[in-house]
Amino acid sequence: MSVKVRYFASLRERLGRSEDELVFFAPLTAHAIWERANPDLPMPDNTLVAVNMDYVKLDVLVNDGDEIAFFPPVTGG
């Protein structure tokens, strides 16, 4: 299974990259995806998560081909 992981705004700058491609062999939750992609950095408390451009909770399972995104609270408008 393969997913694209994307990061935006201050989180992207903090990590120093805008995306990862992650390969795994059993379904993972959104939170586990973060831990796999960023083993040295606990997810910041206020992080928002989206799968395929819809907001999700951290326990949602991520499927092959999905796009998952992590980002800070939004500040538009």
Add this chain to the structure above:
Amino acid sequence: MTIKIVESHFEPWQEVQIYQNAQAALTDKAGAAAVFVGTMRDFNAGHTVSGMRLEYYPGMTEKQLEKVISQANTQWQMLDCLLIHRVGDILPHEAIVLVAVWSFHRGDALDACRYLIDSLKTQAPFWKKERIGDSACWVAGNTKGYYAIE
């Protein structure tokens, strides 16, 4: 219902006029139009702000905006709405966002307009990074929208 994300300066009042003129149904039916314009300030939390960069998540931003319009449609009778949001580099006094709602009656127009801008601020993935002096910093979160409780 129209959503535009634009990378250069726009004139919100002209956009409203042009849009309304182009929609004959609005001239015939709309008894009310409510308009919100958000403009960049040259200060924030006591600091002078010289500019701002607005980042977004192409695809998701539009999807979430469509969703809040759809939610508004289930609660209020909207004849039409126009939503424009700037991204990229913005200067003080330039428009950041326009929300215009046309309806048969004022209650629907005003309430839907308020709902759209408030929902946009919590659901649409945009992020502001302000330039203050020689540095730039990300805006941590939106206010409640009232001076007294900022």
